[in-house]
Amino acid sequence: PDIVKSQVSLPRYVRVNTLKITVEAAIKKLKQAGCSLADKPSVENFASTVSALEPGQFVQDPHIPALLMFPPGTGFHDNQLYKSGEIILQDKASCIPAHVLAPPPGALVIDACAAPGNKTSHMTSLMQNKGKIFAFDIDSKRLATMRSLTRRAGVSCAQLVHGSFLDCDPGDPRYSGVEYVLLDPSCSGSGIASRLDHLTDEEGSISTERLESLAQFQLAALRHALSFPTVRRVAYSTCSVHRQENEDVVQAALQENEGKYHLQHILPTWRHRGTNTFPQADRCVRASPEQDLTNGFFVALFENNSERVDVKE
Numbered sequence: 001p002d003i004v005k006s007q008v009s010l011p012r013y014v015r016v017n018t019l020k021i022t023v024e025a026a027i028k029k030l031k032q033a034g035c036s037l038a039d040k041p042s043v044e045n046f047a048s049t050v051s052a053l054e055p056g057q058f059v060q061d062p063h064i065p066a067l068l069m070f071p072p073g074t075g076f077h078d079n080q081l082y083k084s085g086e087i088i089l090q091d092k093a094s095c096i097p098a099h100v101l102a103p104p105p106g107a108l109v110i111d112a113c114a115a116p117g118n119k120t121s122h123m124t125s126l127m128q129n130k131g132k133i134f135a136f137d138i139d140s141k142r143l144a145t146m147r148s149l150t151r152r153a154g155v156s157c158a159q160l161v162h163g164s165f166l167d168c169d170p171g172d173p174r175y176s177g178v179e180y181v182l183l184d185p186s187c188s189g190s191g192i193a194s195r196l197d198h199l200t201d202e203e204g205s206i207s208t209e210r211l212e213s214l215a216q217f218q219l220a221a222l223r224h225a226l227s228f229p230t231v232r233r234v235a236y237s238t239c240s241v242h243r244q245e246n247e248d249v250v251q252a253a254l255q256e257n258e259g260k261y262h263l264q265h266i267l268p269t270w271r272h273r274g275t276n277t278f279p280q281a282d283r284c285v286r287a288s289p290e291q292d293l294t295n296g297f298f299v300a301l302f303e304n305n306s307e308r309v310d311v312k313e
Protein backbone atom coordinates (compact mmCIF):
# COMPACT_ATOMS: atom_id res chain seq x y z
CA PRO A 1 0.00 0.00 0.00
CA ASP A 2 2.91 2.42 0.55
CA ILE A 3 4.10 1.97 -3.03
CA VAL A 4 3.23 4.83 -5.33
CA LYS A 5 3.66 4.64 -9.05
CA SER A 6 6.59 6.82 -9.98
CA GLN A 7 5.94 9.48 -12.61
CA VAL A 8 9.42 10.92 -12.34
CA SER A 9 12.30 10.31 -14.74
CA LEU A 10 15.46 10.25 -12.70
CA PRO A 11 18.48 12.35 -13.66
CA ARG A 12 21.54 10.49 -14.88
CA TYR A 13 23.93 10.53 -11.94
CA VAL A 14 27.64 10.21 -12.61
CA ARG A 15 30.12 9.67 -9.79
CA VAL A 16 33.62 10.79 -10.63
CA ASN A 17 36.02 8.01 -9.65
CA THR A 18 38.62 10.05 -7.81
CA LEU A 19 40.93 7.01 -7.76
CA LYS A 20 41.51 7.73 -11.44
CA ILE A 21 40.74 11.38 -12.10
CA THR A 22 40.01 14.56 -10.16
CA VAL A 23 36.57 16.13 -10.33
CA GLU A 24 38.08 19.18 -12.01
CA ALA A 25 39.80 17.09 -14.69
CA ALA A 26 36.63 15.06 -15.33
CA ILE A 27 34.61 18.26 -15.73
CA LYS A 28 37.23 19.59 -18.14
CA LYS A 29 37.05 16.41 -20.24
CA LEU A 30 33.24 16.50 -20.25
CA LYS A 31 33.34 20.12 -21.42
CA GLN A 32 35.83 19.18 -24.15
CA ALA A 33 33.33 16.51 -25.22
CA GLY A 34 30.72 19.25 -25.72
CA CYS A 35 28.89 19.24 -22.35
CA SER A 36 28.33 22.47 -20.44
CA LEU A 37 28.50 22.94 -16.67
CA ALA A 38 25.68 24.98 -15.12
CA ASP A 39 25.96 26.69 -11.72
CA LYS A 40 26.00 24.32 -8.75
CA PRO A 41 22.50 24.33 -7.23
CA SER A 42 21.87 24.76 -3.51
CA VAL A 43 20.25 21.96 -1.50
CA GLU A 44 17.00 23.94 -1.64
CA ASN A 45 16.80 24.42 -5.39
CA PHE A 46 18.56 21.35 -6.71
CA ALA A 47 15.35 19.60 -7.81
CA SER A 48 14.15 22.53 -9.91
CA THR A 49 17.66 23.10 -11.31
CA VAL A 50 18.01 19.47 -12.32
CA SER A 51 14.55 19.38 -13.88
CA ALA A 52 15.48 22.41 -15.99
CA LEU A 53 18.73 20.92 -17.34
CA GLU A 54 18.92 20.85 -21.11
CA PRO A 55 20.50 18.01 -23.10
CA GLY A 56 24.29 18.19 -22.70
CA GLN A 57 24.11 20.34 -19.58
CA PHE A 58 25.22 19.11 -16.18
CA VAL A 59 25.67 20.30 -12.60
CA GLN A 60 27.53 19.24 -9.47
CA ASP A 61 25.45 17.66 -6.74
CA PRO A 62 25.05 19.78 -3.59
CA HIS A 63 24.97 16.78 -1.20
CA ILE A 64 27.50 14.26 -2.50
CA PRO A 65 30.98 15.47 -3.43
CA ALA A 66 32.24 14.10 -6.77
CA LEU A 67 28.69 13.47 -8.02
CA LEU A 68 27.49 15.09 -11.25
CA MET A 69 23.93 15.22 -12.57
CA PHE A 70 22.85 15.12 -16.19
CA PRO A 71 19.34 15.15 -17.69
CA PRO A 72 17.41 11.85 -17.60
CA GLY A 73 18.41 9.38 -20.29
CA THR A 74 21.85 10.87 -21.00
CA GLY A 75 23.83 7.98 -22.51
CA PHE A 76 27.32 7.19 -21.24
CA HIS A 77 27.95 3.59 -22.17
CA ASP A 78 30.07 4.58 -25.19
CA ASN A 79 31.80 7.39 -23.34
CA GLN A 80 35.57 7.08 -22.91
CA LEU A 81 35.44 8.29 -19.29
CA TYR A 82 32.97 5.50 -18.52
CA LYS A 83 34.90 2.83 -20.40
CA SER A 84 38.12 3.73 -18.60
CA GLY A 85 36.46 3.63 -15.16
CA GLU A 86 37.02 7.35 -14.60
CA ILE A 87 33.29 7.83 -14.09
CA ILE A 88 30.80 5.43 -12.53
CA LEU A 89 27.08 5.48 -13.19
CA GLN A 90 25.55 5.33 -9.72
CA ASP A 91 22.25 6.61 -8.40
CA LYS A 92 22.58 9.48 -5.95
CA ALA A 93 20.80 7.68 -3.10
CA SER A 94 23.17 4.74 -3.34
CA CYS A 95 26.08 7.13 -2.80
CA ILE A 96 24.74 8.13 0.64
CA PRO A 97 25.92 5.06 2.65
CA ALA A 98 29.64 5.40 1.84
CA HIS A 99 29.42 9.20 2.10
CA VAL A 100 28.00 9.11 5.65
CA LEU A 101 30.12 6.14 6.79
CA ALA A 102 33.16 8.12 5.58
CA PRO A 103 35.96 5.62 6.19
CA PRO A 104 39.24 7.59 6.18
CA PRO A 105 42.43 6.57 4.31
CA GLY A 106 44.03 3.64 6.16
CA ALA A 107 40.74 2.35 7.65
CA LEU A 108 39.87 -1.30 8.11
CA VAL A 109 36.40 -1.84 6.65
CA ILE A 110 33.88 -4.60 5.97
CA ASP A 111 31.46 -4.32 3.06
CA ALA A 112 29.09 -7.06 4.17
CA CYS A 113 26.99 -7.54 1.01
CA ALA A 114 29.22 -5.99 -1.56
CA ALA A 115 28.48 -7.11 -5.14
CA PRO A 116 28.44 -5.62 -7.73
CA GLY A 117 30.64 -3.25 -5.79
CA ASN A 118 29.56 0.33 -6.36
CA LYS A 119 29.71 1.14 -2.67
CA THR A 120 33.02 -0.68 -2.25
CA SER A 121 34.47 1.43 -5.03
CA HIS A 122 32.98 4.61 -3.54
CA MET A 123 34.52 3.80 -0.13
CA THR A 124 37.85 3.03 -1.83
CA SER A 125 37.78 6.50 -3.39
CA LEU A 126 37.22 8.06 0.04
CA MET A 127 40.05 5.94 1.44
CA GLN A 128 42.34 6.83 -1.49
CA ASN A 129 42.98 3.08 -1.87
CA LYS A 130 44.74 3.05 1.52
CA GLY A 131 43.69 0.57 4.21
CA LYS A 132 41.62 -2.53 3.57
CA ILE A 133 38.06 -3.49 2.69
CA PHE A 134 36.87 -7.07 3.23
CA ALA A 135 34.11 -7.30 0.61
CA PHE A 136 31.77 -10.24 1.20
CA ASP A 137 29.19 -11.66 -1.15
CA ILE A 138 27.44 -14.98 -1.13
CA ASP A 139 26.78 -15.03 -4.88
CA SER A 140 29.76 -16.14 -6.98
CA LYS A 141 28.40 -14.70 -10.25
CA ARG A 142 27.81 -11.30 -8.72
CA LEU A 143 31.25 -11.45 -7.14
CA ALA A 144 32.79 -12.20 -10.56
CA THR A 145 31.06 -9.10 -11.97
CA MET A 146 32.36 -7.15 -9.00
CA ARG A 147 35.88 -8.36 -9.66
CA SER A 148 35.89 -6.92 -13.17
CA LEU A 149 34.09 -3.69 -12.20
CA THR A 150 36.39 -2.95 -9.27
CA ARG A 151 39.43 -3.76 -11.41
CA ARG A 152 38.23 -1.27 -14.02
CA ALA A 153 37.70 1.28 -11.24
CA GLY A 154 41.28 0.85 -10.00
CA VAL A 155 40.27 -0.54 -6.61
CA SER A 156 43.27 -2.28 -5.06
CA CYS A 157 42.55 -2.19 -1.32
CA ALA A 158 39.55 -4.55 -1.40
CA GLN A 159 39.78 -8.26 -0.70
CA LEU A 160 36.80 -10.05 -2.22
CA VAL A 161 35.48 -12.85 -0.02
CA HIS A 162 33.08 -15.44 -1.42
CA GLY A 163 30.78 -16.51 1.42
CA SER A 164 28.11 -15.42 3.82
CA PHE A 165 28.85 -12.41 5.95
CA LEU A 166 26.83 -14.15 8.67
CA ASP A 167 29.45 -16.91 8.79
CA CYS A 168 32.45 -14.70 9.36
CA ASP A 169 33.68 -14.73 12.93
CA PRO A 170 33.93 -11.28 14.55
CA GLY A 171 36.61 -12.77 16.85
CA ASP A 172 38.83 -13.80 13.90
CA PRO A 173 42.15 -11.90 14.22
CA ARG A 174 41.81 -10.86 10.54
CA TYR A 175 38.94 -8.60 11.52
CA SER A 176 40.38 -7.24 14.73
CA GLY A 177 40.65 -3.53 14.19
CA VAL A 178 37.63 -3.33 11.84
CA GLU A 179 36.08 0.05 12.63
CA TYR A 180 33.63 0.57 9.75
CA VAL A 181 30.97 -1.74 8.33
CA LEU A 182 28.77 -0.99 5.35
CA LEU A 183 25.70 -3.23 5.26
CA ASP A 184 23.58 -3.02 2.12
CA PRO A 185 21.77 -6.37 2.30
CA SER A 186 19.48 -8.06 -0.16
CA CYS A 187 16.07 -6.40 0.04
CA SER A 188 12.75 -6.36 -1.80
CA GLY A 189 14.09 -3.72 -4.21
CA SER A 190 10.71 -2.02 -3.93
CA GLY A 191 12.33 1.41 -4.22
CA ILE A 192 13.88 0.87 -7.64
CA ALA A 193 12.03 3.39 -9.80
CA SER A 194 11.78 1.20 -12.88
CA ARG A 195 10.16 -1.49 -10.71
CA LEU A 196 7.72 0.86 -8.97
CA ASP A 197 5.67 0.99 -12.15
CA HIS A 198 4.67 -2.64 -12.07
CA LEU A 199 4.42 -2.98 -8.32
CA THR A 200 1.12 -1.16 -8.23
CA ASP A 201 -0.79 -4.23 -9.36
CA GLU A 202 -1.63 -7.22 -7.19
CA GLU A 203 0.70 -9.48 -9.09
CA GLY A 204 3.76 -7.34 -8.50
CA SER A 205 3.17 -6.66 -4.84
CA ILE A 206 5.47 -8.20 -2.25
CA SER A 207 4.00 -10.80 0.06
CA THR A 208 4.05 -10.33 3.82
CA GLU A 209 5.97 -13.61 4.16
CA ARG A 210 8.66 -12.41 1.75
CA LEU A 211 9.02 -9.12 3.61
CA GLU A 212 9.23 -10.93 6.92
CA SER A 213 11.92 -13.28 5.72
CA LEU A 214 13.95 -10.42 4.20
CA ALA A 215 13.60 -8.42 7.41
CA GLN A 216 14.78 -11.39 9.45
CA PHE A 217 17.91 -11.69 7.33
CA GLN A 218 18.50 -7.93 7.43
CA LEU A 219 18.24 -7.84 11.23
CA ALA A 220 20.52 -10.88 11.60
CA ALA A 221 23.12 -9.20 9.36
CA LEU A 222 22.82 -5.88 11.22
CA ARG A 223 23.13 -7.63 14.58
CA HIS A 224 26.26 -9.38 13.26
CA ALA A 225 27.76 -6.11 11.99
CA LEU A 226 27.19 -4.42 15.35
CA SER A 227 28.89 -7.34 17.16
CA PHE A 228 32.40 -6.67 15.79
CA PRO A 229 34.44 -5.74 18.86
CA THR A 230 36.21 -2.67 17.49
CA VAL A 231 33.46 -1.28 15.25
CA ARG A 232 32.83 2.46 15.45
CA ARG A 233 30.23 2.96 12.74
CA VAL A 234 27.84 0.79 10.77
CA ALA A 235 25.89 2.14 7.78
CA TYR A 236 22.68 0.23 7.03
CA SER A 237 20.89 0.78 3.73
CA THR A 238 18.21 -0.70 1.48
CA CYS A 239 16.56 0.20 -1.80
CA SER A 240 13.22 -0.69 -0.26
CA VAL A 241 10.29 1.59 0.56
CA HIS A 242 8.92 -0.81 3.21
CA ARG A 243 9.28 0.17 6.86
CA GLN A 244 9.55 -3.55 7.74
CA GLU A 245 12.97 -3.56 6.01
CA ASN A 246 13.98 -0.09 7.15
CA GLU A 247 12.83 1.66 10.34
CA ASP A 248 11.63 -1.60 11.95
CA VAL A 249 14.98 -3.36 11.42
CA VAL A 250 16.90 -0.35 12.74
CA GLN A 251 14.64 0.04 15.75
CA ALA A 252 14.99 -3.64 16.68
CA ALA A 253 18.79 -3.50 16.37
CA LEU A 254 18.94 -0.34 18.49
CA GLN A 255 16.80 -1.91 21.19
CA GLU A 256 19.02 -5.00 21.28
CA ASN A 257 22.10 -2.78 21.62
CA GLU A 258 20.74 -0.24 24.05
CA GLY A 259 23.54 1.69 25.70
CA LYS A 260 26.06 0.55 23.10
CA TYR A 261 25.01 2.33 19.89
CA HIS A 262 23.06 5.41 18.87
CA LEU A 263 21.98 6.66 15.47
CA GLN A 264 23.81 9.59 14.01
CA HIS A 265 21.69 12.39 12.52
CA ILE A 266 22.97 12.04 8.97
CA LEU A 267 22.75 14.61 6.16
CA PRO A 268 21.11 17.30 8.33
CA THR A 269 20.09 19.38 5.29
CA TRP A 270 18.22 16.42 3.73
CA ARG A 271 14.52 17.04 4.38
CA HIS A 272 13.18 13.56 3.68
CA ARG A 273 13.71 11.69 6.95
CA GLY A 274 12.99 8.20 8.29
CA THR A 275 9.30 7.62 8.93
CA ASN A 276 8.41 8.62 12.46
CA THR A 277 7.80 5.14 13.88
CA PHE A 278 10.28 5.34 16.79
CA PRO A 279 12.05 8.18 18.62
CA GLN A 280 15.32 8.31 16.62
CA ALA A 281 13.78 7.55 13.22
CA ASP A 282 14.25 11.12 11.96
CA ARG A 283 18.01 10.67 12.26
CA CYS A 284 17.77 8.29 9.27
CA VAL A 285 17.16 9.39 5.70
CA ARG A 286 14.73 8.21 3.11
CA ALA A 287 14.85 9.09 -0.56
CA SER A 288 12.24 8.83 -3.29
CA PRO A 289 11.83 9.72 -6.96
CA GLU A 290 9.15 12.31 -6.21
CA GLN A 291 10.93 14.20 -3.41
CA ASP A 292 14.58 13.60 -4.13
CA LEU A 293 14.90 12.57 -7.80
CA THR A 294 16.52 9.27 -6.79
CA ASN A 295 15.43 5.67 -6.44
CA GLY A 296 13.54 4.83 -3.26
CA PHE A 297 16.19 4.32 -0.59
CA PHE A 298 16.79 4.24 3.17
CA VAL A 299 19.99 4.85 5.16
CA ALA A 300 20.79 4.69 8.88
CA LEU A 301 24.15 5.23 10.53
CA PHE A 302 24.89 3.49 13.82
CA GLU A 303 27.67 4.92 15.90
CA ASN A 304 29.30 3.32 18.90
CA ASN A 305 28.45 5.29 22.05
CA SER A 306 32.13 5.48 22.93
CA GLU A 307 32.47 7.82 19.90
CA ARG A 308 30.03 10.32 21.36
CA VAL A 309 31.61 12.93 23.56
CA ASP A 310 28.44 13.59 25.58
CA VAL A 311 28.03 9.96 26.67
CA LYS A 312 31.68 9.41 27.55
CA GLU A 313 32.26 8.90 31.25
Ligand code: SAM
Binds near residue numbers: 187
Ligand atom coordinates in the same frame (compact mmCIF):
# COMPACT_ATOMS: atom_id res chain seq x y z
N1 SAM B 1 26.34 -3.06 -2.01
C1 SAM B 1 26.19 -3.48 -3.41
C2 SAM B 1 26.58 -2.33 -4.32
O1 SAM B 1 26.49 -1.18 -3.90
O2 SAM B 1 26.99 -2.56 -5.46
C3 SAM B 1 24.80 -4.02 -3.67
C4 SAM B 1 24.43 -5.15 -2.74
S1 SAM B 1 22.92 -5.98 -3.13
C5 SAM B 1 21.71 -4.86 -2.55
C6 SAM B 1 22.87 -7.23 -1.93
C7 SAM B 1 23.94 -8.30 -2.08
O3 SAM B 1 23.92 -9.13 -0.90
C8 SAM B 1 23.73 -9.27 -3.24
O4 SAM B 1 24.83 -9.21 -4.10
C9 SAM B 1 23.64 -10.66 -2.56
O5 SAM B 1 24.28 -11.67 -3.31
C10 SAM B 1 24.37 -10.40 -1.27
N2 SAM B 1 24.06 -11.32 -0.13
C11 SAM B 1 22.89 -11.90 0.20
N3 SAM B 1 23.02 -12.63 1.31
C12 SAM B 1 24.31 -12.51 1.72
C13 SAM B 1 25.07 -13.03 2.80
N4 SAM B 1 24.51 -13.82 3.73
N5 SAM B 1 26.37 -12.69 2.90
C14 SAM B 1 26.95 -11.89 1.97
N6 SAM B 1 26.28 -11.37 0.92
C15 SAM B 1 24.98 -11.67 0.79
